[in-house]
Amino acid sequence: xxAAVRDWLAGLREAGRPDELEVKALLSVWGVAVPHARRLxxxxxxxxxxxxxxxxxxxxxxxLLHKTEAGAVLLDVARDELTEAxxxxxxxxxxxxxxxxxxxxxxxxxxxAGALRDRDFGPAVMIGCGGVWAELYRDVAFRLAPCPxxxxxxxxxxxxxxxxxxxxxxxxxxxxxxxxxxxxxxxxAVCLGDRLGQLDVNPIVYADRGxxxxxxxxxxx
Amino acid sequence: MVGASATPGRVxxxxxxxxxxxxxxxxxxxxxxxxILGKPVYSRIDDLPGDVDLAVIAMGAERATAAAExxxxxxxxxxxxxxxxxxxIGERGRALEARLVAAASRSGSRILGPNTLGILAPHxxxxxxxxxxxxxxxxxxxxxxxxxxxxxxxxxxxAVAAAIGFGLRAFVGLGNACDLDAIDMVTHFAEDGGxxxxxxxxxxxxxxxxxxxxxxxxxxxxxxxxxxxxxxxAGARAASSHTGRLAGSDALVTxxxxxxxxxxxxxxxxxxxxxxxxxxxxxxxxPRVAVVTPGGGYGVLAADLIEATDGWPALEMTELSRNTExxxxxxxxxxxxxxxxxxxxxxxxxxMFVAALEAVLDDPAVDMVLCIALFxxxxxxxxxxxxxxxxxxxxxxxxxxVAQRGSQTNEVLRRFFASGAIGFPSTHRxxxxxxxxxxxxLLRRRLxxxx
Numbered sequence: 001x002x003a004a005v006r007d008w009l010a011g012l013r014e015a016g017r018p019d020e021l022e023v024k025a026l027l028s029v030w031g032v033a034v035p036h037a038r039r040l041x042x043x044x045x046x047x048x049x050x051x052x053x054x055x056x057x058x059x060x061x062x063x064l065l066h067k068t069e070a071g072a073v074l075l076d077v078a079r080d081e082l083t084e085a086x087x088x089x090x091x092x093x094x095x096x097x098x099x100x101x102x103x104x105x106x107x108x109x110x111x112x113a114g115a116l117r118d119r120d121f122g123p124a125v126m127i128g129c130g131g132v133w134a135e136l137y138r139d140v141a142f143r144l145a146p147c148p149x150x151x152x153x154x155x156x157x158x159x160x161x162x163x164x165x166x167x168x169x170x171x172x173x174x175x176x177x178x179x180x181x182x183x184x185x186x187x188x189a190v191c192l193g194d195r196l197g198q199l200d201v202n203p204i205v206y207a208d209r210g211x212x213x214x215x216x217x218x219x220x221x
Numbered sequence: 222m223v224g225a226s227a228t229p230g231r232v233x234x235x236x237x238x239x240x241x242x243x244x245x246x247x248x249x250x251x252x253x254x255x256x257i258l259g260k261p262v263y264s265r266i267d268d269l270p271g272d273v274d275l276a277v278i279a280m281g282a283e284r285a286t287a288a289a290e291x292x293x294x295x296x297x298x299x300x301x302x303x304x305x306x307x308x309x310i311g312e313r314g315r316a317l318e319a320r321l322v323a324a325a326s327r328s329g330s331r332i333l334g335p336n337t338l339g340i341l342a343p344h345x346x347x348x349x350x351x352x353x354x355x356x357x358x359x360x361x362x363x364x365x366x367x368x369x370x371x372x373x374x375x376x377x378x379x380a381v382a383a384a385i386g387f388g389l390r391a392f393v394g395l396g397n398a399c400d401l402d403a404i405d406m407v408t409h410f411a412e413d414g415g416x417x418x419x420x421x422x423x424x425x426x427x428x429x430x431x432x433x434x435x436x437x438x439x440x441x442x443x444x445x446x447x448x449x450x451x452x453x454x455a456g457a458r459a460a461s462s463h464t465g466r467l468a469g470s471d472a473l474v475t476x477x478x479x480x481x482x483x484x485x486x487x488x489x490x491x492x493x494x495x496x497x498x499x500x501x502x503x504x505x506x507x508p509r510v511a512v513v514t515p516g517g518g519y520g521v522l523a524a525d526l527i528e529a530t531d532g533w534p535a536l537e538m539t540e541l542s543r544n545t546e547x548x549x550x551x552x553x554x555x556x557x558x559x560x561x562x563x564x565x566x567x568x569x570x571x572x573m574f575v576a577a578l579e580a581v582l583d584d585p586a587v588d589m590v591l592c593i594a595l596f597x598x599x600x601x602x603x604x605x606x607x608x609x610x611x612x613x614x615x616x617x618x619x620x621x622x623v624a625q626r627g628s629q630t631n632e633v634l635r636r637f638f639a640s641g642a643i644g645f646p647s648t649h650r651x652x653x654x655x656x657x658x659x660x661x662x663l664l665r666r667r668l669x670x671x672x
Contacts, residue, residue, distance in 0.1 A: 114464025120429035121477050126464050140467045142476030144430070151480055154667065158479075158533060198462035219462060 002191035004029055009195065009220075016220050017062035021099055023216040027201065030188040032181055033212045037101030042094075046086055049079045052102060057085045060099040067215070068132060076103050104212050107173060109161060110203030113182060113213075115145065115189035117196045117221060125186035127152070127178070129161045130203040145186035152179035152186075173206045181211050197221035223266060223288045224279035225249030227257045232303065233279035235351040236339075240277070243346035248273065266291040275299045277339060277349050282306030285335065286317045293328040300325075301349060302335040308397050309336055318399045325400045337396025338372040343389060344415060350392065352376050355383035360638060363388020364417030364500035366410035368403055370395050370424050374489055382493035384631045385646065386638020388500060390416040402427065404435045411439030418500035420492055421447040433481040440482025441668050444499035444661045447483050448492040449474050482664045484657060494650055495657040501643050502619040502654075504662045507588040509539035510655055511581040512562035514593035515569035515601070519623075519648060520562030523591055526652040534660055536652070538562070545584040552576035570600035575608050582616050589655050593623045593648065596633070606633065610640030619658050623651035 008026050012018050018026070024034040039060060040046065049055070059072035067073045072093060077085045082100070089098055112130030117123050125147050128140030141155035156165055156175050165175030181204065189196055197219040204213050222240055226233035234257075240247045241258060248269055254262045263269050266276075266288060276292040278285045278300065285302040292300045302321065307314040318335065325332045333339065339349030343359060354376045365388060369375035372394045379392065390413070393406050403423060410416040419439055426432050436445045478485045484499075486492035512523045527536045541549075541561050549559035553573055558564040563581065565573050574594075581587050592609060595601070613620040622644035626633045634644040645651040 112463055114462065114467070116462070116464050116468055118429070118468065118473055120426045121433070121473065122430050124468065124473055124477065126467060126472075126476075128467065130463075134463045135466055138467065138472075140472050142468065142473040143480045144433070144477045147480070154479070155476070158476075198465040200462045200464050202463055217462065 001193045001195070005191050005193070005195070014062060018218055018220070019060050019062045019097070020058065020216060021060050023199075023218050024213060026188070026218070027185075027213055027216055030184045030191075032184055032188075032201070032204075033210060034216070035101040035104050035212060035214065037099055040086065040098040040100055042090075042097060046083060049082045050100070050102075054078055054103040055082060055085075056099075056101050056103045057082070057089060058099045058101075059089055059093045060097040061093075062217075104205065104207045104214060106205035106207045106212070106214075107171065108205075109164060110205055111161075111178070112140070112200065112202040113185050113204045114201060115185055115192075115196065115199040117189075117194070117198075123186070123189040123192075123196060125152075125182055125189055127155050127182050128159065134202060143186070145189040147183055147186035149176075149179045149183045152182035155179075155182065174210065178204075178206075178211050192218075192220075195220050222247060222277055222279070223250040223292070224285070225251050225254070225257055225262065226279070227251075227254050231279075232351045236277055236279055236303070236349050239348040239350070243348065245274075245346070266295060269295070273297045275301070275347075278302040278304075279351075280304060282314060282317050282335070286320050289321055289332065290324040293324040293330040293332075296328060297330060299331055299333065301333045301337065301339045303337055303339055303349070303351065303396075305336040307335045308399065318397060321399050332400040333393070334396040335399065338376065338392075338394035340394070341389070341392040343391075350376060350394075353380075355380040355387075358383035358387070358635070360386055360388040364390050364415070365420055365496045366390045366393070366406075366413065366416040366418070367420045367422075367496065368393045368395060368406040368410070369422040370398070370403070371422055372396070374422050378489035378493055381490070382497060385634035385644065387493065387497050388638075398427070404428075404432055407432075407435045407439050407445070411435075411442050416443065418444045418446065418496050420496035421445070422489070422492065423447060423449050429477070433477055433483065436478075436483045437481035437668065440664065444496075444665075445483050446486055446492060446495045446499060446657070447478065448486040448489065449478075479664065482668045484660055484664065490650070491653065494645065494654055498621070498643055498654040498657055499661055502621065502658055503617050504665070505588040505619050505655075505658050506662075508534065508536045508659045509586060509588045510536050510591055510652075511539050511541060511584065511587040511589075512591045512593065513565065513574070513577050513581060514562060514595065515565045515567055515574070515598050516593065516595050517558070517562075517564040517566070519593045519595070520558075520564050523593060523623075523648050523652060524562050526649055527591075527655070532653075532656050534656065534663055536656055536659060539584075539586050539588070541581065542584050542586050545580050545586075548580040548583075549577055552580065567598045568600060569598045571602055571605045571608060574601070574605060575612065578609065578612055578620070582612065582618055582620065587618065589619045589621065589658065591621050591623065591651050591655060593651070594633075594644075595624075596626045606636050606642075607640050610637055610642035613642040619655070621645070621651050621654050621658075623648050 110131040114126040123145040129137040141158040164171040224233040
């Protein structure tokens with residue numbers, strides 16, 4: 001197993017159950033961009049809000065797979081609304097850590113990237129049309145990992161949503177940059193070895209500074 | 222032939238008859254019979270001459286295992302135990318199968334099966350398929366190497382495919398694949414100069430990664446098309462992540478196949494249509510299709526299917542060049558359509574048909590031609606079959622036929638095939654074959670393989 005993965009596994013707050021911030025930290029080691037964020041412990045004082053624009057406030061927990069449905073995500077929170085947002089989440093999710101991160105403005109559509117260890121084929125990587133309706137769209141392409149960038153570009157070409165990478169309706173989504181991210185996620189899938197169960201990066205979106213993983217979860221095997 | 226039987230209808234008798242139909246000496250083995258079908262019978266495996274290349278064993282699992290052990294110990298290089306009753310039935314069968322594997326690894330012999338129909342290789346005059354199968358309908362010198370995990374899907378679907386013309390290099394039933402497996406066969410037929418396409422039917426993988434890697438190497442040499450079944454939704458239901466649930470939708474197999482140059486077929490008809498086409502037709506330079514037909518309705522139907530967006534890769538209805546349109550106007554009746562789809566109309570004659578096909582085949586804006594040959598127009602004669610086939614033989618562009626002639630449809634398609642032209646009984650299947658050809662061209666380019 002890869003040394004970076006071994007260290008990451010050893011450093012998890014709860015063994016075998018990484019939370020969102022920990023998964024994002026791992027992704028960023030593999031070159032997948034994530035929003036600037038900080039953890040706010042259950043009893044920790046909020047202090048001064050970070051400088052900059054609006055924020056996202058989320059419950060940070062390994063066992064909460066569908067945070068949006070559970071009402072555990074507050075988006076586009078202005079700095080002067082932060083105290084209220086934190087109190088709201090703490091009231092509804094007592095004892096949980098919170099995640100305060102920059103709210104990333106992005107160009108739609110939301111995409112989903114993922115990886116898993118398949119019983120027959122071993123590590124595989126996925127890209128598709130994402131967001132909460134990903135399973136309804138079923139607009140996804142898979143490859144086995146590792147998956148070089150040119151192969152990842154073929155995956156994008158197989159999606160129904162592919163025209164957004166060619167400027168459809170004025171879209172400016174950078175397909176080549178996304179293909180590079182897919183290839184890195186595939187590398188991560190390989191490095192996780194037999195600890196890889198399933199990885200969701202949903203959504204991954206195109207922002208001013210390129211592709212950013214807004215949410216991510218790993219189920220370790 | 223171990224377990225040769227004197228009783229007509231027994232498996233050991235049917236296979237013996239099949240083997241005697243080939244050009245090799247055959248030695249029946251049976252403990253008490255003295256002579257079967259005029260051949261002297263050997264009572265023991267140990268009495269056999271020393272030059273045996275292949276032992277086919279038609280006995281129940283227990284006795285077949287003991288016989289296979291003797292064959293291996295004697296150094297017979299290939300052994301095919303046809304009977305079931307091994308790993309597929311549970312613990313006792315698995316123990317017998319383990320003995321087969323051990324015997325093979327001790328001696329270096331290779332075992333095909335057990336629980337298999339064995340092999341049909343027309344060019345070797347070797348046939349062990351003891352169920353009814355289409356020997357007469359298969360075109361000689363054919364190029365499809367068909368490797369199947371299921372005997373029934375193999376022979377039944379092959380019979381249907383052969384009815385419209387199918388060129389078989391070899392049929393290999395893997396059965397339980399205790400020793401020789403799909404990877405061995407793909408690797409072999411990748412090297413076999415007589416095989417121009419490898420087709421597979423597979424339910425389970427012992428090592429999916431090694432399988433697709435072997436296919437990738439083969440695909441650099443020749444088309445590989447596979448029907449993979451048995452991806453149940455159970456795994457998907459158990460998954461809690463989006464990725465896990467979406468993988469269960471089968472998209473993972475499609476992606477893994479494409480990445481390794483494997484064309485995926487979704488049912489048995491698709492598999493055989495793709496294989497017979499890929500083994501036969503030249504590679505198209507692009508996705509642009511021209512349609513020629515005496516039936517305007519069929520032209521529109523074909524155009525819709527060609528431009529349908531749910532298939533991969535996309536095909537295009539081409540725009541014919543002005544020179545081609547002029548040639549068509551000169552050759553066809555005034556009320557014919559000289560645009561794609563080209564409608565020769567019901568006043569079509571054989572000459573018009575051939576002139577129209579020549580014009581579109583010459584057009585640089587045309588990568589493939591779909592010719593919908595209908596025989597109802599009074600000006601069309603039976604000679605059209607041979608004239609279209611002659612065009613196809615001369616050109617390096619794919620010319621795919623769709624032909625319908627009521628109950629004689631299969632016969633017409635078989636005549637086309639015998640003359641060197643590939644045809645299908647429906648527009649949908651003709652268009653799907655065109656898509657398979659373009660898919661092959663794309664995958665080969667991606668892999669950097671040989672043309």
